[in-house]
Amino acid sequence: MNLHQLRFVREAVRQNFNLTEAAKALFTSQPGVSKAIIELEEELGIDIFTRHGKRIRGLTEPGRAVLKSVELIMQEIDGLKRIGKEYAAQDSGSFTIATTHTQARYALPKVIHAFMQKYPKVRLSLLQGNPRQIADMVMRDQADLVIATEAIAGYDGLVSLPYYQWEHVVVVAPDHPLLKLKHLTLEDLAHYPLVTYDAAFAGRTRLDHAFQVRNLKPDILLEAIDADVIKTYVELGLGVGIIAGMAFDNERDKNLRAIPAGHLFGMNVSRVALKQGAYLRSYVYTFIELLNPTLSRKMVDQVMQGQKDSYDL
Template structure:
């Protein structure tokens, strides 16, 4: 067994698709299949269930993957620690977020104190962010709901209210508060399946007693307010810094029933090696939300 075999297994396990994994690894599909079969022979257990051309990680494969995750995280941390010891660490911090809020206000004070740090932010579904966290592409996730797993630690940062946001000319626009069931016949705008705000929208509407009629979905958060402001529908959203300037075009309404709020979490790999800059940023995030 060698690291190349483990890398191939890791990729196939994440994709659960031999051809796609082969394309990512730049090898032929038959060659990749042979490597996986040889690994299974060495381990003396099948790692995948095979149904026709489809493969799916089985209980042995899932258990083995948890160990392989640790191996690659340890290797990545080893490189980071050595670079840190040699003072060649780039002071780059990578974050993924799906909580819609921009980082301009959050990081303004941090960058004043640490002007040489480079912050990189991506967004995506919970599944994508979990993969990025486990394979070392990112260090932190800020999300609702939390990114969870055996190797992942989650810290609650804050709780924010969710409003029913409607266009300024809407029949609800003069309401100060509303029961969500009153919006059961409204067209809804939301993010795509896999994003936290989509799951939240569906769950809150189900609690109110109806299935939301989602007529437009996107993976770009800014599109939500643009569509509401264009009178295309309503949305369940927090009131965020990036949409305060557009509130003259839309109206946030407090929802009486059901209780509409969500918790924002910080997720990261347990026992991962963090550079001094990353540790400072983690502490800063926690303190920032305590003071907010």
């Protein structure tokens, strides 16, 4: 048994059981991958994969157990490599953050600026997607951590901490009738076409749930992943916008007005999540503390060790 065999098994699953693609990803030959997997199966005395002819189609029941062990072993190997790199260069390396557009555009710029000033030799990358996509990036070791809303809190294999609490705001033109109301209600909003987030982003599930509870059917005219797009269409007079409060700036958005809507949709929590059992470089701890000073290295370690209720906003 060797590490190459374990890598081939893991990559075959990641490439949806396509050995040709697995070989390309690992810069080797398809016959070599196939042979190595067969040799591993013979050594273990089990079939890891189900087959149709020469093609693999899925995991057998013992194969699923093997995959779990392979993932743990490879995670430990990756951790060893990162330890070596960190101690060889304490203040340099690569750091990849997977996050949503809203977080990248509005919540993170100041934090990233402060981080880069502290660690100018670190090569930082931002990967964007919806919550499930970016959580997968961390689970596949394509990113070091993920930042999004509550959607990532229950993701299997991740441990997460809350770092920022926010509410939605309703955005309208300066002369809109809603600005004259003393107390905005969901019924008021239901009278207007709405422009808001796509279902996967920025607490959209809270918006839908709030209307459902009141048996209201909002007129969703347009959905987008970008608050700037939403604000643009509101400025054009196409509807009333609902965006994350962090995405509204009084100076930048002078042609719009914002109405707080936390009383309608509740408060949202942005979270930072890490792969369970992952080895964290020192500057990753620093970045998390820059997100929220209460998220100390000790606190992060406690959560990584399974003490998930040790911190809340």
